[in-house]
Amino acid sequence: MSWPAGYGRIVLDETDSTMAEAARRAGTLAGPEWVMARRQTAGRGRRGRAWANPEGNFAATLVLQPREAPGVVALRSFVAALALFDAMVAVTGRADPFALKWPNDVLLNGGKVAGILLETHAGGALAIGIGVNLVAAPGAAEVEAGAVRPVSLMAETGAAVGPEDFLDQLAQAYAVREASFVTYGFAPIREAWLSRAARLGETVTARTGTSETVGRFETVDPSGNLVLMTAKGRVGIAAADVFF
Structure with missing residues (x-):
């Protein structure tokens, strides 16, 4: 799998969270950079919730320097969701079990397999944090009551993929979707997202x-x-x- 041109790559053995690592590095990066960690000691999801990240699961943050207005920048949650969908299809060879849940989750057989978190930093840097349950998922007791049940890629599909191999797939998929977004705007991203949306019409x-x-x-x-x-x-x- 070729690495996308123009994107940097940092792989750490351990950090507190890739979002925190991205915030520390954002001011020093000249271009788009992926920051991945094999282990996180303080991973977090949306609204400050803890994000469990046992070894073998995927945790990474993409740092960008976007130039658009904040409302347009925020639409990259849909770009990232589509890239995750594409990467999941690439590593499993199947599209049918996957769906996208607004605003920023990926579902597998109806359960949550991945989540996305966006944050902006001083100077306009955008951090897109992505967590994927590649090999293990939290127990039902660890998530909010009524929330979608967590699932793992391995348990649901049998696909065994390591974090760095998944990063290769995701980075390439993201680069393609980002190029479309920058060139053609949100309309084709929105159409593609809706075609994969969970519970549309329900x-x-x-x-x-x-x-x-x-x-x-x-x-x-x-x-x-x-x-x-x-x-x-x-x-x-x-x-x-x-x-x-």
């Missing part, structure tokens, strides 16, 4: 810290918002956790 629940919205998942709009048809009409949601 009733879902979107929860924030203060509210809950139930409705039929109609689409994702051109700004990346979740659009639900509720009893009160169409509602666009910019940020929430989605429950099935």
